[in-house]
Amino acid sequence: MTHTNGFLYPRTQSGASSLIPSPPWFYSGDLLTVEYRTDPAKVKALLPAPLELAPEDPGAVALIWADWQSCSTDRHELLDPVLSQYKETFAVVRCSFQGVTYSRCVFIWVDKDFAIGRGLHQGYPKKLGSMWQTRPHPFAQAAPQIAPGGVFGATLAAADRRLAEAVVTLREESDTNGFVNGHPMAHHRVFPDIAGRGDAYAELISSGAKSFSGGQAWSGDADLRLFESPSEELASLSVDEVIGGYFRQVGVEWDGGTTLAHLSEAGL
Numbered sequence: 001m002t003h004t005n006g007f008l009y010p011r012t013q014s015g016a017s018s019l020i021p022s023p024p025w026f027y028s029g030d031l032l033t034v035e036y037r038t039d040p041a042k043v044k045a046l047l048p049a050p051l052e053l054a055p056e057d058p059g060a061v062a063l064i065w066a067d068w069q070s071c072s073t074d075r076h077e078l079l080d081p082v083l084s085q086y087k088e089t090f091a092v093v094r095c096s097f098q099g100v101t102y103s104r105c106v107f108i109w110v111d112k113d114f115a116i117g118r119g120l121h122q123g124y125p126k127k128l129g130s131m132w133q134t135r136p137h138p139f140a141q142a143a144p145q146i147a148p149g150g151v152f153g154a155t156l157a158a159a160d161r162r163l164a165e166a167v168v169t170l171r172e173e174s175d176t177n178g179f180v181n182g183h184p185m186a187h188h189r190v191f192p193d194i195a196g197r198g199d200a201y202a203e204l205i206s207s208g209a210k211s212f213s214g215g216q217a218w219s220g221d222a223d224l225r226l227f228e229s230p231s232e233e234l235a236s237l238s239v240d241e242v243i244g245g246y247f248r249q250v251g252v253e254w255d256g257g258t259t260l261a262h263l264s265e266a267g268l
Contacts, residue, residue, distance in 0.1 A: 008117050019117035021072040024210065024255035029068035031250055032133050032154050033178045034166050034222045035243040036061055042237055043093045046106045048188060050204065050261060054094035054101050061237050062092040062180035063164060063224065065133040065154040086112035089131040089156040089164070090124070091234060092181045097260060102186035102206065107234050109158050122254070123187025123205055129158035136247075146218060148172065152247060161229040166222060168245030174219035177246035184208040186260065199263075207257025215249040 004011040006018030040058040047053065054060075066088050071077040077084035090108035094101055109129025110116060119126030133154040137143030144150035150170040156163045176182065184206045193200040222245030226235045 008121070020114050020121075023072075023121075024253055025070060025072060025118065026075075027068050027070045027250075027252040027254070029066050029070075029250060030133070030135065031177060031246075031248050032065040032152055032166070032168060033181070033246040033248075034063050034168065034224045035178045035180055035246070036063075036222075036224060036239045037241040037243065038237045039240065043095075045236070046093065047095050047104070050263075051095040051097055051102075051104070051186060054096050056101075058094070059240070060094060060180045060243070062178050063089065063166070064092065064181060065089050065131060065156070065166075067133055067135065083114065086110055086115050087131045087133070088115060088126075089129065089154075091237060093237075094180055094183065095186055097186055097204070101183055103181050103183040104186050106237075107232070109156060109163075121189075122207060122257075123185075123189045127158060129156060129163075131156045144170075146170070146216075146247065146249075150218075150220075150247070152245075156234075159229065159231045161232070162227050163229055163232055163234050164224065164226050166224045166245070168222045168247065169220045170218045170245075170247060171220040172218065174217040174246060177214075177217040177219075177248035178244075185257075188263070202263040203259050204261040204263055205257045206260050207254070209252045210255040211253040213251040217246060217248040220245050220247075 005015030007022040008019045010017045037059045044053050069084050071084050088110040090105050092103050092105050095104050105124050108124050108126050110126050116126045134152040136146050152168045154166045189203050190199050191201040222242050228235045
């Protein structure tokens with residue numbers, strides 16, 4: 001019998017075809033964030049058991065655009081950039097489990113298959129989409145500056161429909177790039193039963209950055225519009241009040257997480 005290798009499928013004898021290598025995974029990127037408030041009932045509708053609303057500011061949402069370069073330990077992807085560069089847009093809310101506040105990604109779109117593979121492992125509900133954001137550059141001829149007055153635009157589309165568009169105008173340096181996405185993540189990892197009897201495997205997990213580096217965060221004014229789609233539900237988190245916009249360049253190392261609850265065993 002042939003022994004197969006690879007962190008995720010397709011597994012082969014060599015393991016070279018695996019969609020993703022094993023962790024740790026490393027990321028460097030630009031984050032453009034718009035935080036706003038919606039009706040807390042709309043957030044609650046997206047929190048499966050055993051999660052509950054966060055006790056403070058339960059209707060707060062962060063919609064984040066990220067332009068990433070990523071790699072594994074040997075950094076070989078950086079010399080073949082199609083394997084390292086990708087973009088994503090994700091909606092984050094906050095929630096509570098056993099008295100602890102967590103962040104949770106409720107929707108996320110990416111533009112590469114390897115990013116979807118990592119999401120399967122991490123519990124991020126990743127789907128394919130098209131997202132774009134203005135890139136800063138030290139030379140201003142065709143780029144905004146990371147400085148007061150810098151203007152950044154961002155768009156998100158999926159399945160031929162535009163889902164969101166935003167404009168952020170930087171105003172001043174900030175201690176953070178927002179508060180909604182500032183906690184360990186609480187995600188469900190599920191695998192449906194092949195016979196259709198619910199989930200064969202389900203757990204609630206927590207994970208976050210093993211290490212983090214960040215440049216100076218900037219805050220500013222933001223405009224955000226969401227659009228209806230027949231196959232997406234981002235617009236259900238309607239914008240009631242814009243809190244603000246943020247920009248920050250970051251570096252992250254991710255290397256696993258912890259199980260909070262085995263849901264299939266607990267019958268939840």
